[in-house]
Amino acid sequence: MSLQLIDTLEKHIVESGVKKPIKLVGTKSSGEAKFHIGSSSNSDEFDNFFNNFSELNLYKLKKENLKEFLQSTKFEYIYQIFQQYQEISLEYWESKYSDVMKLDDEEIFTLRRFTDSRYYIFSNEPIFKNLLRSITLPYLTKMIISKYLDDEADNYIYEFSFYLNENVKREEKSLLDNYDKEYLNRLNVGKNHIIYGAPGTGKSYKVDAIYPSLKRRVTFHPEYTYYDFVGSYRPVPVYKQNSSHVNLIESDGIPFNKGEPLVDYRFVPGPFTLSLVDALSDENQLYTLIIEELNRANTPAVFGDLFQLLDRNNDGTSTYSVTNIDIANYLRSTGLDIKNNEIEIPSNLNIVATMNSSDQGVFLMDSAFKRRWNFEYLPINIDDAEHKNEMIPYNNGFVKWGEFVTKINNLLSSEHLKINEDKHIGPYFIKPSDLKDKTNEEKKDIISSKLLIYLWDDVVRLKHTYFFVNPTTFSNLISRYNNGERIIQTDFEMIRDSEQKYKTEGIVDNNDE
Incomplete structure (x- = not known):
C-alpha cells in the first residue's frame, strides 16, 4: 500500500460531544453523540476534506495512539489540575485504559456528517459513540484527522489521532479564568491518603508514582509504638575526656581513645517528627x-x-493543634520557631499509607480514625502486569501467569467459595524477578512457597475441597x-509446546544444531 498525505484537519474536542463522566462539574446537558468540526457556513470546505463521505473512504484509528493519549492525560484523571469533572477518577482511567488494550492494533469504523448551524461528524459504532466520547477530555484534547490517498486502491484513508492540547484554551480564554480558586489551592496541599487493596496489586509502587520525591518511609508492625513513630528519650553514649594517664581498652584488647564512656538520655526523633522538621524547614516543597x-x-x-x-x-x-513538649523542644533544637509547645501538621506534609484489610493478625481501625483519611481502593489489574506472559509450570504443561491469576480469582469468586476480593491474588503477588529467567524447578518453588501456601493457609483454609483437587495435606x-x-x-488455557519447555528449562535441543 502506497499512501500519500493529502491534508490534515485539527480540532479541539469541546464539552458538547463527550459523555457525562468527563463533562465539567456544573454542566447540565446530556451531551451529543457527535464531534463538532466547525460552522455549517464552511460545509463545502469540510465536505471536500471528507470526500463527501464517499462509501470508498476508510476511517481508522490506532490503538497505540489511544494508549499514548491516555498515558499523557493520566495526571488529569488523578489530580484534575486543569478542570473539575463530574465522575472521573484513577479507577475510571484504568477501566478505559483496559478497554483500549482490548482493541485491535487498527480499528476501522464508519463516519457520517450532521449539520444544523454547525458541522458535526458522528458514527453509531461503539468505538466512536462510546469509547472516544468517554476519554477525550474536553478542551484538553486535540483531534488530528490525517487524510491519505491510497494510490493503489484510489481511495482516501482518514486516520484519527488524539493528543493532549499543549496550549490549553477554552472558548479562546485561558482555563485559569474558570478555575475554582479554593479547589486549585488544595491541589498542592498535604492530605491523609490510604491506598488499600488485595495483596500484589502494586500499592507501594503506586505510592511511589504519585509521591515520587521528598519522602520518608516507615513500616508498621505489631510491636511498633507511639515512641517509635514520634520519638522518645533513649540512652546515648557520651565520652568524658580523661586528663589522667588511665589507659582504656576494649574487651578484645584494642585501645579505646574516645574517653571515659558515660550514658546520657536524649530525645531521639521518630519518622513523624523528622518529617515535621523537613516540612517546616522548607515550606515551599x-x-x-x-x-x-x-x-x-x-x-x-x-x-x-x-x-x-x-x-x-x-x-x-x-x-486543631496539640501540646507536645518533647516534639516542640526537638523542633526548637533544629532552629524552628515553635510557640507555646503547640504542634500541628503543616500544609506541605502528606501522610500516605498502604494497607490490606485481608491480612491475618491485623488491628482494626475505629471509624473516628478512618474518617480522617481519604481511602483509595486499588483494583486487581492483570492486563498491565509486565510479567503476565511469563510461563508457570502446571499439570505437565505451562500456563501464562496472567491466565493463572485470572482463573484462580474467578474460582475464588465462585458460588461455593465467595471469597472477598481483598483476599484475591494481585499480579505482583509474585514479582517479575521471581519468574524471569528461572527454571521450571525454581518457578515451582516460588509458586509453592508463596502462592499455594497463601491460598491453603489464609484464603481457602476452611474450604479446601472447593478449591483444590482431592486435598489431604499441604x-x-x-x-x-x-x-x-x-x-x-x-x-486453564494450557501450553504444551515442547519448544516452550526447552526454553523454560534453559535446555538446548541438539536436534536443532
Whole structure:
C-alpha cells in the first residue's frame, strides 16, 4: 500500500460531544453523540476534506495512539489540575485504559456528517459513540484527522489521532479564568491518603508514582509504638575526656581513645517528627511520610495525641493543634520557631499509607480514625502486569501467569467459595524477578512457597475441597504439584509446546544444531 498525505484537519474536542463522566462539574446537558468540526457556513470546505463521505473512504484509528493519549492525560484523571469533572477518577482511567488494550492494533469504523448551524461528524459504532466520547477530555484534547490517498486502491484513508492540547484554551480564554480558586489551592496541599487493596496489586509502587520525591518511609508492625513513630528519650553514649594517664581498652584488647564512656538520655526523633522538621524547614516543597502496612500495628495507639492533628483545613493544615513538649523542644533544637509547645501538621506534609484489610493478625481501625483519611481502593489489574506472559509450570504443561491469576480469582469468586476480593491474588503477588529467567524447578518453588501456601493457609483454609483437587495435606498438595498433576478445581488455557519447555528449562535441543 502506497499512501500519500493529502491534508490534515485539527480540532479541539469541546464539552458538547463527550459523555457525562468527563463533562465539567456544573454542566447540565446530556451531551451529543457527535464531534463538532466547525460552522455549517464552511460545509463545502469540510465536505471536500471528507470526500463527501464517499462509501470508498476508510476511517481508522490506532490503538497505540489511544494508549499514548491516555498515558499523557493520566495526571488529569488523578489530580484534575486543569478542570473539575463530574465522575472521573484513577479507577475510571484504568477501566478505559483496559478497554483500549482490548482493541485491535487498527480499528476501522464508519463516519457520517450532521449539520444544523454547525458541522458535526458522528458514527453509531461503539468505538466512536462510546469509547472516544468517554476519554477525550474536553478542551484538553486535540483531534488530528490525517487524510491519505491510497494510490493503489484510489481511495482516501482518514486516520484519527488524539493528543493532549499543549496550549490549553477554552472558548479562546485561558482555563485559569474558570478555575475554582479554593479547589486549585488544595491541589498542592498535604492530605491523609490510604491506598488499600488485595495483596500484589502494586500499592507501594503506586505510592511511589504519585509521591515520587521528598519522602520518608516507615513500616508498621505489631510491636511498633507511639515512641517509635514520634520519638522518645533513649540512652546515648557520651565520652568524658580523661586528663589522667588511665589507659582504656576494649574487651578484645584494642585501645579505646574516645574517653571515659558515660550514658546520657536524649530525645531521639521518630519518622513523624523528622518529617515535621523537613516540612517546616522548607515550606515551599511538598513532603510525604509514607506508612507501609498501616493496620499491622495498633494504629490509633501509635498516633496517640497526634490523632487530633489528622483533621485538616482546606489549606492542608491541621484544624486543631496539640501540646507536645518533647516534639516542640526537638523542633526548637533544629532552629524552628515553635510557640507555646503547640504542634500541628503543616500544609506541605502528606501522610500516605498502604494497607490490606485481608491480612491475618491485623488491628482494626475505629471509624473516628478512618474518617480522617481519604481511602483509595486499588483494583486487581492483570492486563498491565509486565510479567503476565511469563510461563508457570502446571499439570505437565505451562500456563501464562496472567491466565493463572485470572482463573484462580474467578474460582475464588465462585458460588461455593465467595471469597472477598481483598483476599484475591494481585499480579505482583509474585514479582517479575521471581519468574524471569528461572527454571521450571525454581518457578515451582516460588509458586509453592508463596502462592499455594497463601491460598491453603489464609484464603481457602476452611474450604479446601472447593478449591483444590482431592486435598489431604499441604505437603501432599505440593508433591502432586511438583509431579505435574492438576491440583486446582478450574481449567486453564494450557501450553504444551515442547519448544516452550526447552526454553523454560534453559535446555538446548541438539536436534536443532
